[in-house]
Amino acid sequence: MSTASIPPPIIDSARVLLYATVTADMEYTKRIHLIVGGERLGRVPNLAICQNYYVPEDVLLLFCDAEWNSQGCIAFTTVEEAKLKAERDYPAIAGQWHATPHDQRAIDDFLRDVYEVDPKSEWWRHRCSFCQKDVEGMAVSKNSATICLACVDSFHEAMHADA
Secondary structure, eight states: OOOOGSSSSTTTEEEEEEEEOOOOOOOOOOOOEETTTEEEEOOEEEEEEEEEEESTTOEEEEOOTTTTEEEEEEESSSHHHHHHHHHHHGGGGGOOOOOOOOHHHHHHHIIIIOOOOOTOOTTTTTOOOTTTTTOOSSSSTTTTTTEEHHHHHHHHHTTSOOO
């Protein structure tokens, strides 16, 4: 298997545990109805089973394009459940799963180099840079800063208060 078909250690804030490439000769049953952007997701070239950093008890089955960008996702409680679901769409995928080749050092390096975060931090949390609360709903982000709507409102009031 070429290195081009190996996924990165992290895809969309989830650590890759297992991955498989869907070859052109594999049967595609269309039994999974995954709606993305209002349309049904079709055949994909790659699948990844990942552990969600934000909700660690979630095991995610990611449906990925050729560059390992996630096109859709389904959450499960176990790796075995994720494998069984993948096999509904791609029956021959059962024998094609590979464990990620990335060790913890490679994951940490990837987080520093690509995500530009400290691997020891809770980098996956979406927190307001001002109030430090988890962002729920609308927020504005630029570079490494995020501001929640409540802080925007608070700053707006402070800026426009009668002096």
